[in-house]
Amino acid sequence: MEASLGRRLAAEFVGTALLVLFGAGSVVGALTLGGGELSYAGLGFIALAFAVVIAVVVYGFGPISGAHINPAVTFSLAVSRVFSWAETVPYVVAQLTGGAAGGLLIVAAFGTDAADLGGVGGTALGEGVSYGSGIVAEAIGTFLLVFTVMALAVDPRAPQGWAGLMIGLSVACAIFVIGPLTGGSLNPARTFGPNVAAEIFGGSVSWSQFPLYWIGPFIGGAVAVLVYQLVARPHREAPSAEDATGGAVDAESTSELRAPGRSEQS
Numbered sequence: 001m002e003a004s005l006g007r008r009l010a011a012e013f014v015g016t017a018l019l020v021l022f023g024a025g026s027v028v029g030a031l032t033l034g035g036g037e038l039s040y041a042g043l044g045f046i047a048l049a050f051a052v053v054i055a056v057v058v059y060g061f062g063p064i065s066g067a068h069i070n071p072a073v074t075f076s077l078a079v080s081r082v083f084s085w086a087e088t089v090p091y092v093v094a095q096l097t098g099g100a101a102g103g104l105l106i107v108a109a110f111g112t113d114a115a116d117l118g119g120v121g122g123t124a125l126g127e128g129v130s131y132g133s134g135i136v137a138e139a140i141g142t143f144l145l146v147f148t149v150m151a152l153a154v155d156p157r158a159p160q161g162w163a164g165l166m167i168g169l170s171v172a173c174a175i176f177v178i179g180p181l182t183g184g185s186l187n188p189a190r191t192f193g194p195n196v197a198a199e200i201f202g203g204s205v206s207w208s209q210f211p212l213y214w215i216g217p218f219i220g221g222a223v224a225v226l227v228y229q230l231v232a233r234p235h236r237e238a239p240s241a242e243d244a245t246g247g248a249v250d251a252e253s254t255s256e257l258r259a260p261g262r263s264e265q266s
Contacts, residue, residue: 003064003065005087005090007064007065008064008065008066008091008218009065009090009091010094011061011064011065011067012061012067012068012069012091012092012094012095012098013066013095013097013098013101013112013258014061014067014098015057015060015061015067015069015098016069016070016095016096016098016099016102016189016190016193017098017099017101017102017105017193017203017210018053018056018057018100018102019050019053019054019057019098019099019187019189019190020098020101020102020103020105020106020121020189020190020193020194021053021102021105021106021109021217022049022052022053022120022191022192023046023049023050023053023054023190023192024103024106024120024121024122024194025049025101025102025105025106025109025110025121026045026046026049026050027117027118027121027122028080028106028110028114028117028118028119028120028121029110029143030042030043030045031117031118031121032048032110032117038118040180043175043176043179044176046130046175046179047171047172047173047174047175047176047179047184050168050175051168051169051170051171051172052071052168053168053169054164054167054168054263055119055164055165055167055168055211056164057069057164058153058164058167058168059136059164060165062163062164064081066153066265067093067097068091068186069089069098069170069187069189069190070093070095070145070186070189070190070217071092071096071147071187071188071214071217071218072142072145072146072147072186072187072188072214072217072218072221073149073187073221074088074091074095074138075088075092075218075221075222075238076146076149076218076221076222076224076225077149077154077225079221079222079225079226080154080228080229081138082151082154084152087158092189095187095189096189096192096193098189098193099189099190099192099193099194100193100196100197101193102190102193102230103120103121103193103194103195103196103197103198103211104197104200106121106194107119107120107197107201110185111140112201112202114197114201114203115197115198115201115202115203116203116204118194118196119194119195119198119203119205120193120194120197120201120203121194122183122191122194122195122198122203123182123183123184123185123190123191123194123213124182124183124206124208124209125181125182125209125212126180126181127204129181129182131212133181134181134182134209134212134216135181135212135215135216135219137181137182138177138178138185138212138215138216138217138220139215139216139217139219139220139223140174140177140216140219140220141171141174141177141182141184141185141186141216141217141220142174142186142187142216142217142219142220142224143176143220143223143224143227144170144174144219144227145167145171145174145186145220145223145224146220146221146224147170147224147227147228148166148167148170149163150164150224150228150229150232150233151165151224151228152166152167152205153167155232155233156231157226157232158209165184167250170219170231171186173185179199182212182213182216185213185217186217186220187213187217188213188217189215190211191210191213194214195207197208
């Protein structure tokens with residue numbers, strides 16, 4: 001039986017809060033131990049933290065809400081017609097508020113000094129990186145994430161049980177590459193949460209850069225869906241409008257697509 005919308009939104013809220021708390025929180029931890037400096041090795045451990053928390057959230061909340069925990073993933077699944085456009089806005093609101101809660105929990109754990117440590121683990125363009133390059137980098141990273149979601153969580157041909165691990169690792173892989181350029185967000189809620197917490201506690205926030213963390217992920221996610229549907233999956237398996245059920249499709253309903261709400265990230 002499909003979970004109620006309220007229960008699914010609660011899962012998205014908690015899941016996104018955990019993503020920000022342990023993902024962005026690992027940035028604050030790395031900067032704390034590194035004296036305010038972040039090495040590429042430190043970035044690797046941050047990527048690992050994101051991979052682990054995403055996998056945990058996907059396996060824990062995937063059967064309830066799909067564990068999108070990312071507005072770009074929700075938008076991309078709506079584009080692919082395996083998620084209801086009518087429930088896209090409620091999901092995004094739950095994700096953004098969950099991200100803000102995660103950011104505040106980081107401050108609760110590390111103290112208000114977290115606002116000065118990378119803006120509560122927030123994301124920003126690297127030195128010398130242009131706005132356009134940032135959009136491209138975020139689009140590339142989110143392409144990999146959403147392509148993985150389509151391949152491991154949506155396509156019924158995918159091997160069972162691998163979605164959470166591989167989705168988490170796809171985010172880690174993207175962070176390895178684009179982290180030095182944009183911080184490797186791939187997720188507007190992941191950037192929004194630390195920004196809100198930093199704003200409240202007097203940290204430096206580059207709100208002017210915030211739109212690129214929407215534009216890049218939304219473009220990259222939509223392109224990933226189109227590429228997957230046109231290239232990777234046979235045309236006869238393309239979803240129909242009837243597949244847009246809003247959350248988790250029944251586990252037995254896999255003749256064309258597995259539930260978007262079985263195992264997806266952020």
